[in-house]
Amino acid sequence: MHLLPAIDILGGKAVRLAKGDYDRVTVYNDDPAAQAQLFEEQGATWLHVVDLDGARSGSPDNIAIIERILAKTLLKVEVGGGIRSMDTVQRLYDAGVSRVVLGTSLVADPAFAEAAIARFKDLLVAGIDAKGGEVAVAGWREGSGVAAEELARQMAELGFRHLVYTDIARDGMQTGIDPAAYERMAAAFGHPVTASGGVAGLDDIEVLGRVADCIEGVIAGRAVYEGALSVADGVRACEEATRAADRARAQANPCGM
Numbered sequence: 496m497h498l499l500p501a502i503d504i505l506g507g508k509a510v511r512l513a514k515g516d517y518d519r520v521t522v523y524n525d526d527p528a529a530q531a532q533l534f535e536e537q538g539a540t541w542l543h544v545v546d547l548d549g550a551r552s553g554s555p556d557n558i559a560i561i562e563r564i565l566a567k568t569l570l571k572v573e574v575g576g577g578i579r580s581m582d583t584v585q586r587l588y589d590a591g592v593s594r595v596v597l598g599t600s601l602v603a604d605p606a607f608a609e610a611a612i613a614r615f616k617d618l619l620v621a622g623i624d625a626k627g628g629e630v631a632v633a634g635w636r637e638g639s640g641v642a643a644e645e646l647a648r649q650m651a652e653l654g655f656r657h658l659v660y661t662d663i664a665r666d667g668m669q670t671g672i673d674p675a676a677y678e679r680m681a682a683a684f685g686h687p688v689t690a691s692g693g694v695a696g697l698d699d700i701e702v703l704g705r706v707a708d709c710i711e712g713v714i715a716g717r718a719v720y721e722g723a724l725s726v727a728d729g730v731r732a733c734e735e736a737t738r739a740a741d742r743a744r745a746q747a748n749p750c751g752m
Contacts, residue, residue, distance in 0.1 A: 496700075496703070496704065496707050496710050496711065496712060496713060496733040496734075496736045496737050496740075497540065497541050497711075497712045497713075497730075497733050498539065498541065498700070498712070498713055498715060498726065498729040498730045498732075498733045499539075499541040499542060499543040499573060499689070499712050499713065499714045499715070500534040500539050500541075500542060500543070500714075500715055500716070500719050500726055500729075501542075501543045501544075501545070501691075501714050501715065501716035501719075502527050502530055502531060502534075502542060502543070502544050502545075502564075503544075503545045503547050503716070504527050504544065504545065504546050504547060504548065504557045504560055504561075504576075505517075505520060505547040505548055506548065507525075507527075507557070507560065508522050508523075508524065508525050508526075508527070509522070509523050509524040509525075509526070509527040509530045510522050510523060510547070511523065511716050511717045511720065512547070517547070517551065521717075521720075523720045527544075527560050527563075527564060528560065528563040528564045528566075528567050528568075531564040531567065531568050531570060531572075532567055532568055534570070534719075534726055535568045535569065535570050537725065537726035537727055538726050538727045538730045539570060539726050539730065540570065540571060540730070541570065541571045541572075541573065541593075541712065542564070542568075542570045542571070542572045542573065543573050543575075543659075543691075543714045544561055544564065544572055544573065544574045544575070544576075545574075545575050545576045546558075546561070546574070546575070546576030546577050547576060548576075548577070549576040549577020549578070550575075550576040550577050550598070550599070551577075552577060553577055553579055553599075554577055554579075555576075555577050555578065555583045555586075556577065557576075558583075558586060558587065558590070561574055561587070561590065561592070562590045565590055565591045565592070571593040571594075572591075572592050572593055572594075573592070573593060573594040573595075573596060573620065573659075574587055574592050574594070574595055574596065575595070575596030575597075575598055575620070575622050575659070576596075576598070578595055578596065578597055578598075578600070579597075579599065579600045579603075579604065579607065580607070581607075581610070581611065581614070584611055584615055584618070584619070588615065588618060592618075593618075594618060594619070594620050594657060595615070595618055595619055595620065596619075596620040596621075596622035596659055597611065597619060597620070597621060597622060598622035598623075598624060601621060601622070601623070601630075601646060601650060602630060602641055602646070605649075608621075608650075608653065609653050612653050612654045612655055613654070616654070617656060617657070619655060619657070620655070620657040620658065620659055620689075621646075621647070621650040621655040621657070621658045621659070621684075622658075622659045622661070623643050623646055623647060623650075623658060623659070623660050623661070623680070624660075624661040624663055625643035625660070625661070625662065625663065626662075626663040628642055628643055628644070629641065629642065629643065630642070630643050630646050631663055643660070643680065644679060644680060644683040645683075647660075647680055647683040647684040647688075648683050648684070648685075650684070651683075651684050651685045651686065655684075656686055657686070657689070657711065658680065658684050658686070658688045658689065659688070659689040659691055659714070660676070660677060660680045660688050660689070660690065660691065661691040661692045661714075662676060662691070662692035662693060663692065672690065672692075672693050672694060672695075672699040672702055672703060673693070674702050674703055674705070674706050677690045677703070677706065677709055677710060678706050678709050681709035681710070682709075686711075687708065687709055687710055687711040688709065688710065688711060689710070689711050689712040689713070689714060690703055690710055690712070690713050690714065691713075691714035692714075694713060694714070694715040694716070694718050694724065695718055695723060695724075696718055696723045696724045697724055697728050697729065697732055699713075700713055700715075700724075700729055700732040700733060700736070701732055701736070703736070704732065704733070704735070704736025704739065704740075705736075707736040707737060707739065707740035708740055708744075710736075712733075713729070713733060715729055
């Protein structure tokens with residue numbers, strides 16, 4: 496498990512939305528790159544970035560800001576939002592992004608998703624955002640009629656090995672984590688998933704730590720910005736959960752087979 500503080504970019508600023516609502520915006524920093532540097536200073540090694548303008552428009556509107564974040568930090572950066580062409584994926588790869596999240600295109604353009612995973616392989620992440628178990632697309636403004644767990648199974652069959660699952664009803668609300676939802680998604684996907692949506696504090700990371708074999712990473716946004724969770728504490732809790740899971744596996748299989 497690793498912690499990924501989140502920077503959502505809208506209008507060139509670092510913001511958070513409540514439940515994915517573009518009319519419920521809180522601005523936390525006028526300079527996303529400066530915010531990324533703060534996260535790095537606080538102990539983060541990963542960063543989750545969402546281009547909200549791109550997610551809404553369908554085109555990458557904030558790549559220049561992402562490039563500046565990469566130039567100013569040593570963070571491993573995961574980027575999503577409006578990524579719907581090979582050229583965009585290539586530009587992000589060339590800039591030094593560690594992972595690229597495909598969201599709407601998984602449903603709207605499955606042929607692109609299939610071609611992209613064949614070409615870029617481990618760089619790509621399936622981004623599944625859902626409300627009530629139904630996948631949402633186009634910046635969370637539209638339902639897709641597709642079940643989240645079924646889409647996870649389909650993406651695994653295509654070759655995706657990383658998945659970010661966001662519970663939209665909890666995102667930006669600090670209402671707490673539902674670990675069972677991530678266990679179900681990991682079971683459907685066949686690999687650990689990154690949990691996103693609703694992290695309210697350290698307790699939520701510790702709860703996820705109990706199912707650490709199902710969790711690759713934890714994205715935290717509003718809780719970090721508003722002081723309910725420190726980056727240092729979140730990073731430490733993720734590391735401890737990973738060590739505990741490793742010990743449990745070793746005890747279950749003492750011969751290392």
